[in-house]
Amino acid sequence: AQPRLxxxxxxxxxxxxxxxxxxxxxxxxxxSHMFVLAKEGYASGRHYWEVDVGxxxxxxxxxxxxxxxxxxxxxxxxxxxxxxxxxxxxxxxWAHTDPWTHLSVSGKxxxxxxxxx
Numbered sequence: 001a002q003p004r005l006x007x008x009x010x011x012x013x014x015x016x017x018x019x020x021x022x023x024x025x026x027x028x029x030x031x032s033h034m035f036v037l038a039k040e041g042y043a044s045g046r047h048y049w050e051v052d053v054g055x056x057x058x059x060x061x062x063x064x065x066x067x068x069x070x071x072x073x074x075x076x077x078x079x080x081x082x083x084x085x086x087x088x089x090x091x092x093x094w095a096h097t098d099p100w101t102h103l104s105v106s107g108k109x110x111x112x113x114x115x116x117x
Contacts, residue, residue, distance in 0.1 A: 003022075015019065033104075036074065047115075047116040048115050055110070061086070062084030062085060078097065084096040
C-alpha cells in the first residue's frame, strides 16, 4: 500500500493515516497515489468490495490491471489499465475515462460498491 495507507491485520480494511510512514521501498508499491493492491489477482469469477467514502470532498476508487505503472504521475483511464470513478471538490462524480465522463448521481454517496465480473 502507499505509505499513507495502513492495512488492518486481517487484510480486510484500509485507512488513511494522514501521515507518510517510513515503509520499505518496493517495486510494486504506488508512490504518488493512495492506492492499495489486493493480495492476489483475479483472472475470472465475481468479486465485490464496499468502500466507505464517508463525507470526504474528493476521492477516487476502482480497479487496475496488475501490470499498471506504479511510479510517478499516473493517468487513470481504461487505456492505461485503470477503471475508476471519483468525486471531485464536493460537487461532481466522474468516470475516469479519456476524456472524463460526468456521472449523474442523486444525493451524496457514503458507501460505494465495486462489482467485478
